[in-house]
Amino acid sequence: MKMIVCIKQVLDPEAPPASFKIDPLSHKMVLPAGIPPVISSFDECALEAALRIKDTTGGKVTVLSLGTGLLRNVVKKPLAMGADNLVLLEDEAFDGGDSWSTAYALSRAIKKIGSFDLIFCGRQADDWDAGQVGSGLAELLDLPSITVAKKIDITKDKARVERITDGGHEVVEVDLPALITVSSELGPPRYTTLEGIMTANQKETTILKPTDIGVEASQVGASGRRIDLQKIFQPIREGNCEFIVGESLEEAGANLAMELRKAKIL
Amino acid sequence: MSEYNNIMVYTEVAGEALSALSIELLGCGRKLADDLGQDLCAVLVGTKVSSLAQAAITYGADKVYLVDDPLLKDYQSDSYVSVLEKAVTQAMPQILILGQTAVGRDLAPRLSFRLGTAAVLDCVQLTIDPDSKLLLQTKPVYGGNALAIYTCKSYPQIATVRANVMSHLEPNTSRQGEVIIIEAALDPSAVRTRILEKVPESIEGIKLEDAKVMVSGGRGIGDADGFKHLEELAGLLKGAVGATRPSCDNGWVPSTRQIGLTGKIVTPDLYIAVAISGASQHLSGISGSNTIVAINKDPDANIFKEAHFGIVGDWKKVLPAFTTKLKEILSRA
Ligand SMILES: Cc1cc2nc3c(=O)[nH]c(=O)nc-3n(C[C@H](O)[C@H](O)[C@H](O)COP(=O)(O)OP(=O)(O)OC[C@H]3O[C@@H](n4cnc5c(N)ncnc54)[C@H](O)[C@@H]3O)c2cc1C
Ligand SMILES: Nc1ncnc2c1ncn2[C@@H]1O[C@H](COP(=O)(O)O)[C@@H](O)[C@H]1O
Numbered sequence: 050m051k052m053i054v055c056i057k058q059v060l061d062p063e064a065p066p067a068s069f070k071i072d073p074l075s076h077k078m079v080l081p082a083g084i085p086p087v088i089s090s091f092d093e094c095a096l097e098a099a100l101r102i103k104d105t106t107g108g109k110v111t112v113l114s115l116g117t118g119l120l121r122n123v124v125k126k127p128l129a130m131g132a133d134n135l136v137l138l139e140d141e142a143f144d145g146g147d148s149w150s151t152a153y154a155l156s157r158a159i160k161k162i163g164s165f166d167l168i169f170c171g172r173q174a175d176d177w178d179a180g181q182v183g184s185g186l187a188e189l190l191d192l193p194s195i196t197v198a199k200k201i202d203i204t205k206d207k208a209r210v211e212r213i214t215d216g217g218h219e220v221v222e223v224d225l226p227a228l229i230t231v232s233s234e235l236g237p238p239r240y241t242t243l244e245g246i247m248t249a250n251q252k253e254t255t256i257l258k259p260t261d262i263g264v265e266a267s268q269v270g271a272s273g274r275r276i277d278l279q280k281i282f283q284p285i286r287e288g289n290c291e292f293i294v295g296e297s298l299e300e301a302g303a304n305l306a307m308e309l310r311k312a313k314i315l
Numbered sequence: 316m317s318e319y320n321n322i323m324v325y326t327e328v329a330g331e332a333l334s335a336l337s338i339e340l341l342g343c344g345r346k347l348a349d350d351l352g353q354d355l356c357a358v359l360v361g362t363k364v365s366s367l368a369q370a371a372i373t374y375g376a377d378k379v380y381l382v383d384d385p386l387l388k389d390y391q392s393d394s395y396v397s398v399l400e401k402a403v404t405q406a407m408p409q410i411l412i413l414g415q416t417a418v419g420r421d422l423a424p425r426l427s428f429r430l431g432t433a434a435v436l437d438c439v440q441l442t443i444d445p446d447s448k449l450l451l452q453t454k455p456v457y458g459g460n461a462l463a464i465y466t467c468k469s470y471p472q473i474a475t476v477r478a479n480v481m482s483h484l485e486p487n488t489s490r491q492g493e494v495i496i497i498e499a500a501l502d503p504s505a506v507r508t509r510i511l512e513k514v515p516e517s518i519e520g521i522k523l524e525d526a527k528v529m530v531s532g533g534r535g536i537g538d539a540d541g542f543k544h545l546e547e548l549a550g551l552l553k554g555a556v557g558a559t560r561p562s563c564d565n566g567w568v569p570s571t572r573q574i575g576l577t578g579k580i581v582t583p584d585l586y587i588a589v590a591i592s593g594a595s596q597h598l599s600g601i602s603g604s605n606t607i608v609a610i611n612k613d614p615d616a617n618i619f620k621e622a623h624f625g626i627v628g629d630w631k632k633v634l635p636a637f638t639t640k641l642k643e644i645l646s647r648a
Contacts, residue, residue, distance in 0.1 A: 062458050066595045066617045069460040078457050148424065149433055177456050177463070178576065180436050181424035184392075188428035193507035194392055196421045199570075209511070214417040217516035217571070219389075222509045232577065233560060234570040275433035279451065280464040286620040290609070298628040302636030305608070305626055310644050314585055314606050315552070 050108030050203065052099040053162060054132065054169045055155060055182065056092035058116050058123050061085065062175040069283070076281055078176070086123055091171025095231040097238035098201050099169050100131045106203055109133045111162060115154055117144045128249035129241040135254045136162060142259050142266035150273030152185035157262035159190060167208065168228040172197050183230035192228045195221050199234035319470040322348040323356045323380075323408035325399070326371055327418055328364055336414040336478045338374050343441060343481040344412055345375035347450070350443045353409070356380060358402045360395060362388040365494075372492035375484045379492060380406055384499035386506070389513075390418045393506040396425050398499050403430060403471060405497060410450050411471040412441070419475040427473045434473035435465045439480045450474065458576055459595035478524075479582045479603050516571045521555045523572070528554030529583045529604075531574055533597075534561040535590025535611070535630065542567055544630075545589060548638045551645065557581065559597050575600035589630045593618025610634065 060069075064084045072079045088096075099110045112127040115138035128135055138158055146154070159168065168190075173180035187194035199218065200211040206225050211218050213232060259266050266272065293308055295301035309315040324344040326337035341357065348355040356378040357371035368379040380402045386394060399422065403411060411426075413419035415437045427434035439462075440453035450472040456463045467473075523529070530549040532542055542556065549556045557574040558567070574581055576596040582603035589610045591597060598621050601607065609622035610630045619625045626633050 060457070062596070063594070066460055066593070069457060069595075071461060078461060147433070149428070152428070172577070175458065178437065178454070178458065180420055181427075181434065184421065184424035185428045188425050194421075194425065195508060196392075197417065211514075212417075214513075217514050219510050219514065220512040222511050223507060227507075233564060237564055275469060276435060276465045276467045278463055279466055281456070281461050283461050288620040290619045290622045290625045292619075292625050292627065294626075298626070298632035299636035301626045301628060302633040302638075303640035305624060305633075306637050306640035306644055308624065309585075309606075309608070312606075315641065315644070 050102055050106055050167065051165045052102065052108055052110045052167045052169065053159060053165050054092070054096045054099045054110060054112050054127065055171075055186070056096065056112055056114045056124070056127060057089045057171075057174045057176070058086050058114065058119050059089045059174060059176040061087045062090065071281055071283060076278070078281070086120060088123060088126055089171055089175040091173060091175070091231060091233060093238040094233055094235045095169035095171050096127050096130060096132065098198070098229070098231045098235055099167070100239065102167070102201065102203055103131065111136060113155060113158060113162070114138070115143050115146075115151060115158075117141055125249050125254070126241060128252045129245040130239055131245065134252055137254065137256045138262070139256050140258050143270045145271030145274070146269060147274040147276050148179045148181035148185055149275040150269050152182045152189055153273060154259075154262065154264060154269045155182065156186055156189040157264050158257055159186070161257065161262050166225045168192070168226075170228065170230045172230045172232045183228060187228040190228070192226055193223050194228040194230070195223060196230045197232045198229050199232055201229060319407045319409045321354045321356055321406065321408045322351070322410045322412070323358055323403070323406055323471070324376070325411065325413040325419070325422070326357050326359050326367075327414060327416060328359075328361050328367060333367055333370050333374070334414070336416065338483040339478070339481040340412050340414060340476060341371060341374040341376060342483040343476065345484055347410060347441065347443060351409075351448065354378060356406050356408060358382070358399065358406070360387055360398055368494045372490050373486045373488050375490075377492050379494045380497055381494055382497045382499050384501060386501045386503060387499060389510050390421075391506055391508050391510065392421055392425055393508065394499075394501055395422055396429055397501065397505070398497070399426050400429055402497055408471045411473045413473070413475045415475040415477045423473050423475045430471070432469040432471060432473060433467045434475070435467070436475045438474045438476050441474055441476065455576070455599055457595070459599035478580055518571065521553070523555050523557055523574070523579050523581055526555035526581065526583050528552040528585045528587070529557050529574075529581055530554055530587045530589065531557035531559070531591060532562055532568075532589045533559040533591030534565075536562060536567065539567040544634050544638070548587070548634065548641070551638065551641060552585075554583070554585075559591055559594075588618050588622070589634060591618055592616050593621060
């Protein structure tokens, strides 16, 4: 089973909400220097899905990431978790893309990587929450796609996927090759082991530039965008909470009940 | 791009009727169509759905593109994308609006790539820019830590819209409209996925989206047993129990109870958040609640920025006393 997992380096989405600030010059979201970037959380789930298949049926997991300023200890984490090799699309030209230009560059890189049975993406990236690259990639590569998966079973040349729907889930079968986007309901991704970290550095990392995947710099990153960001701003949270107190916490609890009654909320 | 005209809304069917979100989208589409002086079209896809065309008109559509075919019984990307591609190519709308549902979030991106245009998902506001006449698409980004406004240069401009952020029109059964039938003409072998089974959520009691009162628990609840206290309170208030992602990921509650950006969006009258820090991704799902009550031992927890009433302290002390007092009050009423 040859698998490709697309992962994105993002600002830590779990950083305290108050620490997210918009840089007025670049209009980009920034976090304080002490909070390092991470792999987008659903991408770790996507990787976990691939590694579980590798554990049971064997195979090779290639991790693909596009970006600039990719920190090696971040993007190499998948190798420490058990992936086999890393392909980085790393160039200034890839910066500032949208779902379209990102999916386009990834599709070209995947063509370059060659044959595969399964591609995994996260359901959406933790930064822009766009939720499109997986489906877009499938469209560009003319693959069937199953989105928002929580369980994947492989039988020979087929995948049986549980995909989350609004009213529950459905079990969908697809012939390989196919693309699957993964959600956190899959279950928590594995931890890196000390052994994993030690072997990660011996695994192969390839860096690809636009010319390596046969694209013009003007087709990728910010120049290849199809949607324009007109404005980004932070909603102001009012913070007019009425704190209920009492002699003890138990009394505070009782007072809350009376307060809600008085306000005709209950 | 002048050949592109009109606004199109993709309507979904829930049971025997148009879904509540589809009706909201028709209201939103009607407003945009009026702003631009254009028509509102609905596109209705499925098996035996033709009787709902009139409902789309009743809720604001001028035209309904109807694709009714036995092969369209269940949503599958391949069949629905190809049918929508047909409808769009025929109707040539400037704007296509879908719901941010399991269907919409699968269909919109794939369709936009097929059509060579772009989509913006999970919008909370759609307006027309008075100068450029482009659609301004506002959506939460960074888990709700910011809002972004996008425009798209190519047609149709495709957006999915979150539930409960738009208002529907009052139904008007005397509205007249045109129904245009499109043949699906699907090749079954071009549908590369097969649905083997549909497993409905096993929800005991009230559906989260319908609950007037919600009691939700976060990581600070500590274990599955802790949630029993929340269930007791929810039962008393005829409400439902919800949870944050960590509570679901830890298996304390089924993942179908997750509230937030990637869980369910709820709009109860009262939302009681117990031991929840108030991450933006969670707040995304509850900001439509009328009243939010928070119990958290950390006075600086972000949830208190969103809450109307709060208690700083250990929920294990606060909640049982709150529940007992409520019982007393309610039995007196
Ligand atoms: C892309 C993305 C999507 C996400 N989608 C969702 C989503 O849909 N829904 C969601 O909920 N999360 C979502 N998350 C996760 C989110 O970022 C937060 O991690 C999560 O909401 C935090 O859950 P929590 O409040 O239960 O846990 P924590 O943040 O760990 O908070 C626990 C709180 O409990 C309090 N506490 C502890 N013990 C007690 C006690 N005894 N009494 C009182 N208070 C106590 C603590 O003070 C703390 O504030 C998403 C994350 C990402 C990156
Ligand atoms: N720059 C990137 N590099 C690698 N994979 C990406 C990148 N951007 C998005 N993806 C993949 O596509 C998924 C959806 O991203 P998005 O459409 O941006 O929300 C992510 O979860 C990743 O799996």
